[in-house]
Amino acid sequence: MIDTDLLHTLQGALHGTLAERLGIELVETVPGRVVARMPVAGNTQPFGLLHGGASAALAETAGSMAATIHAGPDRVPLGTELNATHHRSATAGWVTATATALHEGRRTASYEIVIVDDDGRRVCTARLTCMLLEARTG
Known part of the structure; x- marks a missing residue:
């Protein structure tokens, strides 16, 4: 079941960030899985294809x-590794990223992120690893 309060809180956290500038929207936020989407328009390279860096930013946003969610209120994630394989181009519509937990531990968390186009064709596969740090207070 989708926790709409959590979804709105996390979407609000994207205000003023690169994710907001790219038009990234959170669709689903549940433990172990986040779905986010991004328009292709405005996120292309000069040849009209979805920019690989935009795909990487979408993947990192979904995984982060x-x-x-896994870290909880007392810890914050810090990305330490992101890799992405671009399988096909996208020229219009939206791309949707689904981040699925591979490992959620006490100190690290890793996610596989699959990005598909509007027709469900895989555009990119990424993996993100985050270190989980104690939140700073004061």
């Missing part, structure tokens, strides 16, 4: 939000 999943790590944020």
Whole structure:
């Protein structure tokens, strides 16, 4: 079941960030899984194809939000590794990223992120690893 309060809280955390500038929207936020989407328009390279860096930013955003849920209020995730394989181009519509937990531990969390186009074709596969740090107070 989707926790709409959590979804709105995490979407609000994207205000003023690169994710907001790219038009990234959170669709689903549950423990172990986050779904986010991004328009292709405005996120292309000069040849009209979805920019690989935009795909990487979408993947990192989805994975980081999943790590944020896992970390809880007393810890914060810090991305330490992101890799992405681009399988096909996208030129219009939206791309949707689904981050699924591979490992959610006490100190690290890793996610596989699959990005698909509007027709469900895989555009990119990424993996994100985050270190979980104690939140700073004061």
